[in-house]
Amino acid sequence: MTKIKIPHDAFVFVGDGHKALFLRNAGDEQYLNLKTERVFVDDNPPAHEQGRDRAGRVFKRARTNLRSAVAQTDWHELEEHRFAKRVAAAVESLIREHKVRALVIVAPPRTLADLRAAFHPDVRGRIIAEIGKDLTKCPIYEIEKHLE
Secondary structure (H helix, E strand, C coil), X not given: XXXXXXXXCCEEEEECCCEXXXXXXXXXXXXXXXXXXXXXXXXXXXXXXXCCCXXXXXXXXXXXXXXXXCCCCCHHHXXXXXXXXXXXXXXXXXXXXXXXXXXXXXXCHHHHHHHHHHCCHHHHCCEEEEXXXXXXXXXXXXXXXXXX
């Protein structure tokens, strides 16, 4: 694996569908020193707590008894997608506010896909690396180890 060179004042986004950390490299390319800029946490209870209706039914034709079940909506997953969109907007705001030139994205693959779709082209142009891992539960010193 090649080492990622994260320049001074570059931002590192670490997130999943529930939590997002915005970190800034106060160090240099050789010695990372990540400092927390912002933290977002989404209150997203499990799906079984969000929706309790039975799965719906669809009739194939009016004169037959053929029925099939409709999959139940996963409210938890929908909220994860919405959270990714809100976080993408926050990333754009931070990049403009701090005039960030380089950005590293660390997120699980599914969240990474949601973020890619939601990022503004200006943000996409500043991404220097994407890492498909969930490091949101790790302390900052462990995140630094994963990036070195």
